[in-house]
Amino acid sequence: xxxxxxxxxxxxxxxxxxxxVDLASLDAHVAxxxxxxxxxxxxxxxMRTLAEWTLEPPSPAFxxxxxxxxAEEEQGSGWFVLRPIYGAAxxxxxxxxxxxxxxxxxxxxxxxxxxxxxVAVAPQPGRQPSPTPGPTPQNGGQDALAVLDSAVxxxxxxxxTQFDILFEPATDEKEGKTL
Amino acid sequence: MARxxxxxxxxxxxxxxxxxDEAFNxxxxxxxxxxxxxxxxxxxxxxxxxDLAQEVFLRMYRARKSYQPRAKFSTWLFRIATNVxxxxxxxxxMRHTREISMESGDSAVPLAxxxxxxxxxxxxxxxxxxxxxxxxxxxxxxxxxxxxAVLLHKYQELDYAEIAEILECSxxxxxxxxxxxxxxxxxxxxxxxxxxx
Numbered sequence: 084x085x086x087x088x089x090x091x092x093x094x095x096x097x098x099x100x101x102x103x104v105d106l107a108s109l110d111a112h113v114a115x116x117x118x119x120x121x122x123x124x125x126x127x128x129x130m131r132t133l134a135e136w137t138l139e140p141p142s143p144a145f146x147x148x149x150x151x152x153x154a155e156e157e158q159g160s161g162w163f164v165l166r167p168i169y170g171a172a173x174x175x176x177x178x179x180x181x182x183x184x185x186x187x188x189x190x191x192x193x194x195x196x197x198x199x200x201x202v203a204v205a206p207q208p209g210r211q212p213s214p215t216p217g218p219t220p221q222n223g224g225q226d227a228l229a230v231l232d233s234a235v236x237x238x239x240x241x242x243x244t245q246f247d248i249l250f251e252p253a254t255d256e257k258e259g260k261t262l
Numbered sequence: 263m264a265r266x267x268x269x270x271x272x273x274x275x276x277x278x279x280x281x282x283d284e285a286f287n288x289x290x291x292x293x294x295x296x297x298x299x300x301x302x303x304x305x306x307x308x309x310x311x312x313d314l315a316q317e318v319f320l321r322m323y324r325a326r327k328s329y330q331p332r333a334k335f336s337t338w339l340f341r342i343a344t345n346v347x348x349x350x351x352x353x354x355x356m357r358h359t360r361e362i363s364m365e366s367g368d369s370a371v372p373l374a375x376x377x378x379x380x381x382x383x384x385x386x387x388x389x390x391x392x393x394x395x396x397x398x399x400x401x402x403x404x405x406x407x408x409x410x411a412v413l414l415h416k417y418q419e420l421d422y423a424e425i426a427e428i429l430e431c432s433x434x435x436x437x438x439x440x441x442x443x444x445x446x447x448x449x450x451x452x453x454x455x456x457x458x459x
Contacts (some may be wrong), residue, residue: 090439094415094444100422128455129448133416136397141298142312149290149316156320 088112088119170234265293267335275326282326290319293336296418297343303348303401309404314350315317318343335425344410393454400450408443415440 088096095101096109113120146252265273265449267289274285297318304312321342329338401409414425426436448455 091434094437094440095422125448125455126444126453129444129451132397132417132451132455133401133447136300136303136394136401136417138299141315142308145294145298145312145315146290148312149319152320153286153323154315156323195409230427241423 087116088122093123093126097123097130268331271322271326271329271335272331272365274327286319286323289322289335293319297339300340300343300413300418301347303398303417304409305350306402307400310350314346315343317346321346323399333427334424336420337427340414340418340424341428364422396454397451400447403450404443404446408439408446411436411439412443412447418454 092101092109096106096113097108101109113123125133264289270285270288272291273281275284294315298311298315301318302308305311305314318339322339325342345416383450401412404412411425413426414420420428422436423434426433429436429439431439
């Protein structure tokens with residue numbers, strides 16, 4: 084080989100991913116050509132230097148976060164919804180959230196909350212949190228979804244609304260059809 | 263006989279709930295670190311990289327029904343990861359992350375742990391941090407395709423055919439692309455090469 088190494092040959096040569104025939108030819112050239120030898124050695128040193136850029140293992144919370152997002156994906160498909168562990172966790176979350184939201188009891192004087200007159204809350208699954216205030220002695224927790232809206236523990240409300248078991252099917256009052 | 267990644271992916275596509283669950287867990291366990299590290303080197307910060315990695319595995323799950331084992335599973339998965347990373351970088355979601363990265367040394371491994379004898383002085387720690395920052399910036403400043411090629415070649419150790427397929431070029435073009443990238447790095451990293459902190 085009289086010319087210098089071709090550029091598409093150098094990286095495979097450094098990786099050792101060339102045929103035995105090519106390797107012998109490239110070795111012979113590198114041994115006899117100072118310029119190519121220097122180039123190859125410098126590139127080897129670059130590869131070693133790049134290897135110093137190491138990273139720590141993934142966060143231990145990664146799998147749990149991925150499971151939550153996958154559960155959101157799976158809403159309605161039955162795969163995760165039917166898994167007992169998710170059902171139990173969900174039930175526990177709802178109980179805790181309701182307890183927090185309904186505390187203190189309605190007999191105590193609650194601090195005044197801003198009113199939004201005329202804003203009705205329809206108990207329909209899947210809706211976005213409304214501007215309706217949380218439970219007060221006035222509404223006494225009658226609107227279960229408003230309670231859920233105001234519960235600080237339910238950070239991922241949209242996911243929970245997909246668990247149909249929690250909600251009665253919404254019906255059209257006039258026609259009695261399930262929506 | 264051990265199942266291949268492609269077997270697991272087919273199980274994810276056609277299995278019952280339990281089999282799908284098992285297949286998903288196996289594939290995530292195997293590729294969690296490689297995918298996160300690839301994305302980490304693309305976007306430079308841990309949390310955004312892990313968010314994007316979740317997106318990659320969700321896309322894998324969504325695409326299971328149309329999956330055909332025409333290529334190696336790792337090629338298919340890293341193609342998804344590449345698209346996710348490029349989309350995030352192009353739509354500006356990672357701009358702030360990259361700006362922070364350029365300004366600060368986001369060293370991956372605690373530096374004192376990275377040093378061999380655990381007796382690092384403050385000066386050694388700072389020199390090591392600066393060295394890592396120079397390496398990271400040198401890679402970061404490569405043109406996009408060269409950067410991807412280096413990350414997939416050097417850090418993921420994919421073979422040429424896989425990288426060429428991910429980057430949609432020929433193997434010959436990939437080898438030239440890699441050579442040009444490493445040549446640029448050779449110049450940029452010359453002050454570091456052969457010199458340890």
